[in-house]
Amino acid sequence: MNNRVHQGHFARKRFGQNFLNDDFVIENIVAAIAPKKTQALVEIGPGLAALTLPVARRVDQMTVVEIDRDLAARLAVHPELKDKIRIIQQDAMTVDFAQIAQERQQPLRIFGNLPYNISTPLMFHLFEFTTSVADMHFMLQKEVVNRLVAGPNSKTYGRLSVMAQYYCQIIPVLEVPPTAFTPAPKVDSAVVRLTPHQTIPHPVKDIKVLGQITTQAFNQRRKTIRNSLGQLFTLAQFEQIGIDANLRAENLSVEQYCALANIYQPQQTNTPSQA
Ligand code: SAM
Numbered sequence: 001m002n003n004r005v006h007q008g009h010f011a012r013k014r015f016g017q018n019f020l021n022d023d024f025v026i027e028n029i030v031a032a033i034a035p036k037k038t039q040a041l042v043e044i045g046p047g048l049a050a051l052t053l054p055v056a057r058r059v060d061q062m063t064v065v066e067i068d069r070d071l072a073a074r075l076a077v078h079p080e081l082k083d084k085i086r087i088i089q090q091d092a093m094t095v096d097f098a099q100i101a102q103e104r105q106q107p108l109r110i111f112g113n114l115p116y117n118i119s120t121p122l123m124f125h126l127f128e129f130t131t132s133v134a135d136m137h138f139m140l141q142k143e144v145v146n147r148l149v150a151g152p153n154s155k156t157y158g159r160l161s162v163m164a165q166y167y168c169q170i171i172p173v174l175e176v177p178p179t180a181f182t183p184a185p186k187v188d189s190a191v192v193r194l195t196p197h198q199t200i201p202h203p204v205k206d207i208k209v210l211g212q213i214t215t216q217a218f219n220q221r222r223k224t225i226r227n228s229l230g231q232l233f234t235l236a237q238f239e240q241i242g243i244d245a246n247l248r249a250e251n252l253s254v255e256q257y258c259a260l261a262n263i264y265q266p267q268q269t270n271t272p273s274q275a
Contacts, residue, residue: 007026009048009070010096011182012068013156015045015067015114015115016045016116016117016118017047017068017115017125018113018116018181018182018183018184018185019048019050019181019182020051020113020139020180020181021050021180021181021182022179022180022181023178024249025048025174025176025180025221026051026054027039027054028174029051029111029137029139029165029173029174029191030051030054030055030058031075031200032137032173032174032191032193032201033055033066033109033111033137034060035055035058035109036058036059036245037058037059037060037065038059038060039059039106039109039134040063040100040101040104040106040107040109040111040145041055041062041063041108041109041110041111041202041261042060042062042063042065042097042108042109042110042111043055043062043064043065043111043112043115044061044064044065044092044102044110044111044112044114044122045065045066045067045092045112045113046066046071046075046085046114047048047066047067047071047113048071048074049075049078049081050113051053051111051112051113052064052075052081052085053080055111056080056081056084056085057080058268059084060084061085061086062084062085062086063085063086063087063088063100063104064085064086064087064088065088065090065092065095066069066087066088066089067089067090067091067092069250072087072089074089075168085113087181092118092122092125093121093122093125095127097110097126097129097132097133098129098131098132100132100192100251101129101132101133102132102233103188106134107132107133107134108129108132108133108134109134109135109136109137110126110135110136110137111132111136111137112117112137112138112139113138113139114138114139114140115150116140116141116144116187118183119140119141119144120144120160123164123194124163126248126272127163127164127167128264129146129169130167130168130197131195131196132192133196134196135193135194135195135196136168136193136194136195137173137191137192137193138191138194138199139176139189139190139191140189140190140191140192141176141185141187141188141189141190142175142187142188142189142190143156143187143188144160145172145191145192146162146163147160148160148164148165148192148194149167149170149171149172149192151253152250152251152253153250153251154250157250158218158221158249158250159211159214159215160200161254162210162214162254162257163210163211163214163253164194165199166194166202166204166207166258167196167197167200167256168194168196168197169195169197170193170194170195171192171193171195172190172191172192172193172256173190173192173193174190174191175188175190176188176189176190176191177189177193177237180181185189191250201254202255202259203258204258204261204262205261205262206261208256209264210257210261212224213229213232213247213257213260213264214227214257216228217229217249217252218249219249220249221248221249221250221251222241223248224245224246224247224248225238225243225245225247225248225249225252226238226245226246227247228249229260232264233263233264237263240263241256241259241260241263243256243259
């Protein structure tokens with residue numbers, strides 16, 4: 001049921017508000033995060049503080065980013081939280097997380113029960129700050145978690161898998177049923193841990209190129225890459241890095257996409273039949 005009153009607050013659909021109501025699930029998430037006293041915890045979308053309170057109890061101070069003015073105002077007067085949390089009342093998509101890390105003088109531990117409507121673009125925004133991040137724990141649609149962890153040769157492997165695995169090691173932590181939320185979402189959820197690689201395993205010269213190649217390949221995932229990527233690469237280039245041009249987007253590993261990104265030459269205007 002949407003818009004149901006919860007602690008005097010009406011859930012706002014436009015902000016993807018599904019509040020956690022299950023103490024067992026909350027405890028498990030906090031245990032998975034395992035916050036330590038002096039660490040720099042940052043929560044995205046604290047809402048009615050279901051996760052904020054148990055995490056804040058374990059640390060000296062923490063930062064929360066909340067777009068909903070009413071919820072931010074509630075947190076600002078919360079008796080137990082008000083002196084412990086710094087509230088950034090802002091769209092998380094516009095937050096400079098590197099600046100928060102600089103202020104806290106340590107890499108951030110970011111977490112949140114993310115609004116499902118913006119979870120993927122928000123993760124892409126966060127990938128821009130991976131050098132300022134120690135780890136991230138997010139509640140997401142289970143289907144998104146499956147895509148994040150998928151390897152090649154599977155239907156769920158796609159652009160999100162490649163880009164996320166480029167930056168992070170990714171481990172599913174916990175599955176959560178719709179009944180753990182008010183209002184209950186229509187889909188199953190899961191918590192995932194993303195830990196940015198200390199050293200990127202397959203660095204690319206230009207991340208935008210990797211983004212462009214994966215978009216183009218997976219938008220036409222049924223085509224062979226000789227066709228879907230034929231305007232970006234010659235057959236000789238596929239051969240040069242040992243990639244069979246008759247494979248499809250889902251058959252290429254992250255390493256192979258990175259190799260393609262690194263031999264890409266912007267001035268090329270090839271046709272699929274060119275060798
Ligand atoms: N953490 C709470 C919980 O687990 O019960 C609330 C989770 S609810 C799924 C998502 C929260 O993110 C809401 O508080 C919502 O207002 C907030 N939110 C939605 N869009 C946001 C955005 N762009 N930036 C920051 N917070 C956002």
